[in-house]
Amino acid sequence: MILASIIAAVVVSLALCWRNRHRGTGIRLETFRTRMKIIFLVLAVCGLCSKAVVHTFRHFNPPPPPIIGP
Incomplete structure (x- = not known):
């Protein structure tokens, strides 16, 4: 259960990071990374x-x- 929540958090963070990277907002990206x-x-x-x-x-x-035993 804990492993599934960690994997879900990583997937969501990567998706949000990819989305923010294509927006071209450097300040928001640094805040997000922090x-x-x-x-x-x-x-x-x-x-x-x-x-x-x-x-x-x-x-x-x-x-x-x-x-152990009979």
Whole structure:
């Protein structure tokens, strides 16, 4: 689910970047690039935090040991 949202954000940003490039507006493009860098930074931090939460949960709630034998 997280991977799909990241891929969707990348596709949308590339589409908007391509559209703005053909308009010929340099100032808007630089503002857009700055915003996209911030968005990608936030997505990266969110990804790391979610991995840390999952790791912490699994650390304190390990799965039950497998039952071996008859």
